[in-house]
Amino acid sequence: MIEKTLITTHGKLRVKIPSQLNEVTLGQMMALQDSPQLGDLDAISILSGVPVTDLRSVRDANDFMQFADAVLSLSHQIKYLYNSDEIPKKLTVEIDQKPVTVNVINNLSVEPAGAFMAARDVIADEITEHVKIYGEDNWKDYFNPSLTACCKVLAFYFYCLATGNVYDEYAASAFTETIKKIRVTEALPIAKHFFMSYPNLSKPRTGFWHRLLQFWRKGRAFNPSKSLNTSTP
Template identity: 60%
Template structure:
């Protein structure tokens, strides 16, 4: 961590930001990615937890430049992390104010069925959004899921394991807030596994209701064609 006490008029402001990737949370990374036009002050605010309007009160703006090298270093480390396949053996989550250690590397199945189906839909929505923006041609080659989607997948994967509760789709979705506290070095490799290894999750979503309507439509077309054939005999 890089920690500085900076003057703000009549007081001083403590600003502390990560200098190494293992100090960065998934939630911080998501917040950085969600900012379409990220300014230096916004980046420092997200990484430090200090509101941007308080950072703006620092007397000497040049003092904020002390954090520039750290932010640049983090960006290079993040790039390398995206290329990493090293899945952690276990992770620790805080659930109901208690630390829960969960084995990961030997247990990478998304269970139960509710979590699997929800994960499939999350991935399908990401694919659909990508295709809508960039087109369908070679989409698998260029597709990169958002960190938000990665967090949602991990919420589905970890909910039952961390809480020891039966699966509940709403509570699993809300578990995303807990997942955001994971270190990004733990979260991204696990999420990457699900987005690249699970072929069944890559299928674009067609809901059962839509499938049923399609089957009914095909059946009606078949009946009409059969009736027409009988009338023309």
């Protein structure tokens, strides 16, 4: 983590953002992906949890430059995660404010039947949208499921394993709030496995997480050269 105390118009503000990808949660990554017009302060707010209104009160915009370097570093780290097929053996989630560790079984079969059908529907909906855009013959080449869909599938998969409860569709859907707190380095490889090989999906030729890589490369999350350059010509 990178921490810095910033001087504001009304005092001081402590800001802390991740510097390593294993410090970023799935929920934070979802928020970055789902924001269509993401500005510098929006990105810092998502990664730090500090409201944008508080960040706007910082006196010197140059104080944000250190955070720009951290975000750019994350953009380089993430491409290696998306190319990884390594699935974690265990996963820890928070249930009733207590950590619960569950085993991640190798075949990732979805149980019970209700969870299987719910996960199948999420995957089918993502495929349908891609077929509409790219056609039935080419959709696999461009298949890039959203992180929101990935989060839903993981919620259906882990709900019974983590809580020990009987499957309930509404409770499992609400379990996405717990899944969002999982580290992105743990969540994405598992979700990637579902969408690439379950149920019986062939591996696309293009990068699986191409959409989010484009998001970082285009500098939507942070573009210090445009927004944070306060020097005068």
